[in-house]
Amino acid sequence: MNEELGTVQAALGARARLLQWADGGLVVDLLRAASGAGWLDLLTTPTTVEALAEAGGVSAERARRVVEVFVAAGVVRDGEGPAYVLTEEFAALNGAPAGVRLDDAIDMVTAARDRVRSALSPDVRRTWEQDALVVARNWGMLPAAATRAIFSMAYDAVPAYRDRLAAGGPLLDIGSGIGGALLTTLTMFPELRAVGVERAEDVVKELRERAEAAGVTSRLEIRCADAQEIDDEAAYEVAYWAQAFFPDDARAVTLEAARRALVPGGLLLVQELTPPAQDAPEARLHSALDALVADSRGVPPVRTAEELAAELRDGGFEDVEVTTTPIGRLVLGRRALD
Incomplete structure (x- = not known):
C-alpha cells in the first residue's frame, strides 16, 4: 500500500511540473492573441476591461479572465481606477524603441517549439x-x-578596435543578419565603410531595406554569399564574426577566410552570445533547451569566451584577449604581421 501511494504521489508531482512548464507556453499564446486583437497597443495607456472586451469582440467576463492572467504573469498592472496598463518591461517590448519587438520574440518562441517537436524525427534535416x-x-x-549607447559601451572596452572603426575601417561584417550590429556601427562612425556578408536571401532583402532606411547605403556593400567563399585578401582593418550562427563544419574555413581578408595586424572581434549556464534548475533547463534548438538548426550550442579565444588561436590569430564589458564578454584577436 505504501509503495502504491508513493507511486501515485510521484506521478502527481510529475504532472504538476508538466503543467507548470505548460503555463509559460499558454501565456505566450495569449500574448500573441492579445497583440493581434490590438490589446497591447490599447494597454500602453490605462484601459478598462470593458474597452478591451469591445476591442477583442469578447464578453467583459472573458476579458477580465485574460487580464487576470496578464497581471499574474507580470504583463500588465493596475492603472488608474478600474483600469490596467502594461508593465514597464512589456511596454518597452511592445513599443520596440530600438527594434526589439514583441512579435519577433513570439515568432522566435514558435520557431523554437517547431524545432523541438521535430527533435526526434530522423527524417528532419538540420537546416538553418x-x-x-x-x-x-x-x-x-x-x-x-x-542601441548606439549599448554598442558604445562595448567598443569603449576594446579601444584598438573602436579607433580603427572611427578611422574609417574598412570593416568586414561576417553573418550580418538584418544588420543590428552592422547598421548601428555605421551610424556611430560616419567615416566607416563596410562590407556585410549574409547568405540567406530573405534576410539580405530585409538588410538592404534597413540599410536604406538608416541612410548608410553609400558606405555599405552587401553581399548575398556564403562566408566561407570570402576571397578578399588583406582588405580590411577590422572584422566582426557573428560566430553563434555558424555550424561546426563551416567555422574553421570561415575563420581562415576572415584572417586572410584582414590586413596584417588587422583585428577580429567575436562575442560570447550568452553567459555560461548557472547552477539554478531553471537556468540549466534553459541552457539545455537552447543547445537542443541550436543543434536542430545545425549550429553549435553556446560557446564560452574562453572556448572562442581558443578557436581564434587555433585559427592562426595572435594576441587573443577576452574582455568583459557591461553588455557581455568580447574576444579580440589579431592577424599576425606577415
Missing part, C-alpha cells in the same frame, strides 16, 4: 534556412540612440 529570418529579426536591433 527555414527560420533564418525569424532568428535574425529576434536578434536584430534598429540603429537607434539607445
Whole structure:
C-alpha cells in the first residue's frame, strides 16, 4: 500500500511540473492573441476591461479572465481606477524603441517549439534556412540612440578596435543578419565603410531595406554569399564574426577566410552570445533547451569566451584577449604581421 501511494504521489508531482512548464507556453499564446486583437497597443495607456472586451469582440467576463492572467504573469498592472496598463518591461517590448519587438520574440518562441517537436524525427534535416529570418529579426536591433549607447559601451572596452572603426575601417561584417550590429556601427562612425556578408536571401532583402532606411547605403556593400567563399585578401582593418550562427563544419574555413581578408595586424572581434549556464534548475533547463534548438538548426550550442579565444588561436590569430564589458564578454584577436 505504501509503495502504491508513493507511486501515485510521484506521478502527481510529475504532472504538476508538466503543467507548470505548460503555463509559460499558454501565456505566450495569449500574448500573441492579445497583440493581434490590438490589446497591447490599447494597454500602453490605462484601459478598462470593458474597452478591451469591445476591442477583442469578447464578453467583459472573458476579458477580465485574460487580464487576470496578464497581471499574474507580470504583463500588465493596475492603472488608474478600474483600469490596467502594461508593465514597464512589456511596454518597452511592445513599443520596440530600438527594434526589439514583441512579435519577433513570439515568432522566435514558435520557431523554437517547431524545432523541438521535430527533435526526434530522423527524417528532419538540420537546416538553418527555414527560420533564418525569424532568428535574425529576434536578434536584430534598429540603429537607434539607445542601441548606439549599448554598442558604445562595448567598443569603449576594446579601444584598438573602436579607433580603427572611427578611422574609417574598412570593416568586414561576417553573418550580418538584418544588420543590428552592422547598421548601428555605421551610424556611430560616419567615416566607416563596410562590407556585410549574409547568405540567406530573405534576410539580405530585409538588410538592404534597413540599410536604406538608416541612410548608410553609400558606405555599405552587401553581399548575398556564403562566408566561407570570402576571397578578399588583406582588405580590411577590422572584422566582426557573428560566430553563434555558424555550424561546426563551416567555422574553421570561415575563420581562415576572415584572417586572410584582414590586413596584417588587422583585428577580429567575436562575442560570447550568452553567459555560461548557472547552477539554478531553471537556468540549466534553459541552457539545455537552447543547445537542443541550436543543434536542430545545425549550429553549435553556446560557446564560452574562453572556448572562442581558443578557436581564434587555433585559427592562426595572435594576441587573443577576452574582455568583459557591461553588455557581455568580447574576444579580440589579431592577424599576425606577415
